[in-house]
Amino acid sequence: MSASLTERLREARARRGALLSEPSTTAFRLVNGAPDGVPDVTVDCFSGLPVVSLYRDFAPAEEQALLDAAWEAWAPRSLYLKRRPREARVLANVAREVVAPEQPARGAPVEALEALENGLRFLIRPAQGLSVGLYLDMRETRGWLRGQVQGLTVLNLFSYTCAFGVVATAGGAKRVLNVDTSRRVLDWGEENARLNGQAVDRYDYVAGDVFDWLGRLAKKGERFDVVISDPPSFSTTRSTRFSAARDYPLLAEAAARVVAPGGRLVACCNLAPLTPRRFEAMVDEGVARAGREAHPVISLGPSPVDFPSSPDAPSGLKVHVLQLR
Template identity: 30%
Template sequence: MGSEVSIKVKASFVNKYKEGYPLISKQLINNASDLTEEGMLINLVDEGHTFIGKGYYGKQNKGYGWVLTHNKDEKIDQLFFERKIRAALDKRKSFFKDQETTAFRVFNAEGDGIGGLTIDYFDGYYLINWYSRGIYTYKDHVLATLKNLVDYKAIYQKKRFNIEGKYIEEDGFVDGERGQFPIIVKENGINLAVYLNEEAMVGVFLDQRDVRRTIRDKYAKGKTVLNTFSYTGAFSIFAAIGGAAKTTSVDLANRSLPKTIEQFSVNGIDYEAQDIIVEDVFHYFKYAGKKKLTFDMVILDPPSFARSKKFTFSAEKDYKNLLKEAIAITENNGVIVASTNCAAFDMKKFKAFIDAAFKESNRKYRIEEEFSLPQDFKTIKQFKEGNYLKVVFIKKLNG
């Protein structure tokens, strides 16, 4: 932090940046080799050296950094971070008042004006996610701002970038009083066990809140539910509380078993009445087909990319075939909840995968409803990739 460089935008992309596109991408700029120090400020200019925008250099999987302002005279200092974070907190006032939901996002990266930075709230605990070394150089500004603006039990952080090819493992404690984990948060009245001191993920994906509520309130009652790529079983918990006849949770990770048992237990549900299976999901589909197992609801929420001993899965290439596996074991008039967080394609292309999967399976279907990111995951229209979540409830019709 401190040094500054001017970077020329390729002529064909000048208007894109002027209209508010926030990602500094290698493909859209000319002299990327001048970017030498993570956190350095970048002045984007056109061929005539006219100012377009100011941002910072921070390499992450999406690009080389983020535009922060289109005002040449605006300083990127603590006051800047305070303005952005205060505005984001103000927009979430209604969430803080909700006694039934005590976990949500309070700052959503470029949607709230600072790409590469997210802040989540867990019943008095704040968790900062840093997605590059570049944004991490501004940590003192962000921490001072949080300390000024909010009351907190503790602040934790996760460095979601690697150093020398490795992610630094640490408990992430920054300030306040260390939590006793798991901490129990509420989502639409249901308990969820959360760990802020373990690895990259905390135990629940907050962006699926509306989907989980919908499964509980509208689809689960009396149904047999298969939850694939189940992680800690949150979809299964909501289905069970919604009156599902039985849930089956399948995930390859060994930790999924104790974590799912824990989520059932903190809600007073007998986990032994449910099936929790540690197995490769693709192998389980083959097993279910051989045993002629069928389900009233199948939930598909795979990672964008996954690798096991026998399979490599890419949502962009393989989601259609995954859907075909699900169609084969879904009861007639059953529902498939198809979900992806892959930003490489939009809802239109996702629906094309759905259509192709049903056509190739010689089955008819009807889309019941669809979801994207919830309100606290603020996005901007100039960066459609930021609205990455796509969830479609699909009914498999007779005939």
């Protein structure tokens, strides 16, 4: 079994040939679960460093066999492990070392490294937690956005480490406002901007509840040419509890109120059980509640090169772009 698994991992890497030979991008998914022949496992690779994620409870021997096979198949300098069972959000608060060990599963510790995406530099911290700094399924959407924002104002909601902000600035945006609940990840976002030689204005990195800030911005009459909404599937702040499956119309409504006439709403969701048709209907419902008319611009998703899908394992990411009147 181990030899067969090693071979499957080698074959998965070989299928990424187009990315392996692209020097301007060193961050991509190496294994995408069942479509790559390794169910319940994903592997994200950052400048040659693989981060393995497990989506069920693996028996210890099974886990070690997988790590041994990955080490043999790819011979990386280090290998990090993340355990993501359904209860991972709870475990992350009470047993973080179990869910996201700070020490590598194999090889030498790596506190931080830089990875490239379409020539832009991003700081990756593989031992930081479940999320290491860059969501790779958004690469295609970020690439599209870069060509759309010259001279425009951009609001980046749920910004995390501000990858959309970095890309928008690189694309010539006039201003980018990043909003996230966490000051720590916003500081990380500022680091990413500086890595790319971009000026940093602390007023454009706002920590707080997104719904609260959308209300404030709407009340002040602020409008943006592009609003990016990429929320976690579930989140809790002091004032709100958000579930994408239940609350996306509310989010789309609040976001639509700060889109300038003729501007665009980039609505994103990564909740796998939510079908693209249902998600788009929820976004459309929210926009209509805001009293805005809209027409679809484009639907986007992850690159099929490193995020292959199948009928039994469809892509979880959905991106619905609307232009609002």
